[in-house]
Amino acid sequence: xxxxxxxxxxxxxxxxxxxxxxxxxxxxxxxxxxxxxxxxxxxxxxxxxxxxxxxxxxxxxxxxxxxxxxxxxxxxxxxxxxxxxxxxxxxxxxxxxxxxxxxxxxxxxxxxxxxxxxxxxxxxxxxxxxxxxxxxxxxxxxxxxxxxxxxxxxxxxxxxxxxxxxxxxxxxxxxxxxxxxxx
Numbered sequence: 001x002x003x004x005x006x007x008x009x010x011x012x013x014x015x016x017x018x019x020x021x022x023x024x025x026x027x028x029x030x031x032x033x034x035x036x037x038x039x040x041x042x043x044x045x046x047x048x049x050x051x052x053x054x055x056x057x058x059x060x061x062x063x064x065x066x067x068x069x070x071x072x073x074x075x076x077x078x079x080x081x082x083x084x085x086x087x088x089x090x091x092x093x094x095x096x097x098x099x100x101x102x103x104x105x106x107x108x109x110x111x112x113x114x115x116x117x118x119x120x121x122x123x124x125x126x127x128x129x130x131x132x133x134x135x136x137x138x139x140x141x142x143x144x145x146x147x148x149x150x151x152x153x154x155x156x157x158x159x160x161x162x163x164x165x166x167x168x169x170x171x172x173x174x175x176x177x178x179x180x181x182x183x
Contacts, residue, residue, distance in 0.1 A: 001148055
C-alpha cells in the first residue's frame with residue numbers, strides 16, 4: 001500500500017507544480033505533496049530497515065513425544081545426532097501407536113533461508129513426559145494501520161523457530177525418557 005501512496009503523492013506533486021496556473025497555489029500544494037512523499041519514503045525505509053510499526057512476538061507450543069525404542073524395552077529413549085555447531089536431528093515417535101520412530105528437524109537444504117532460521121536442541125530437565133517445546137519468534141504489526149500500510153503479499157516475518165526436546169534428567173527413573181547420542 002505504501003508504494004501506491006508514494007506513487008500517488010509523487011504524481012500529485014508533479015501535477016500541482018506543472019498544471020496549476022497560480023504560482024502560489026502550485027508551489028504550496030507541490031511543496032506539501034513533496035514533503036508528504038519524502039515522509040512516506042522515510043516511513044517505508046524505516047519499516048524495511050528497522051521494522052518500524054512492528055514488534056517481536058513469541059509463541060510457545062509444547063508437544064508430547066514418545067520413545068524411539070520398542071514398547072518392550074525397559075528404557076525409554078530418544079536419539080539425537082549433532083549437525084553443525086549448535087543443531088541436532090532428533091529421532092522419536094510422534095504417537096505412542098507409531099511402529100517406527102522418525103527423524104525430526106532435518107534442515108531442508110533446498111530452502112536454506114528457512115533452514116537458517118530453525119534450530120533444534122535437547123535438554124535434560126525435570127519433566128514427567130518427554131516433550132518438544134517450540135518457540136516461534138516473528139515480527140508482527142503493532143496495529144491494523146501499520147499492517148495495511150506496510151504488508152505485502154509474500155511477507156515472511158519469521159525471526160526464528162527454536163525446537164527443544166525436553167527429557168528427564170534423573171538417572172534413577174527407568175520409566176522416564178533419556179537422550180542418546182548414538183545414531
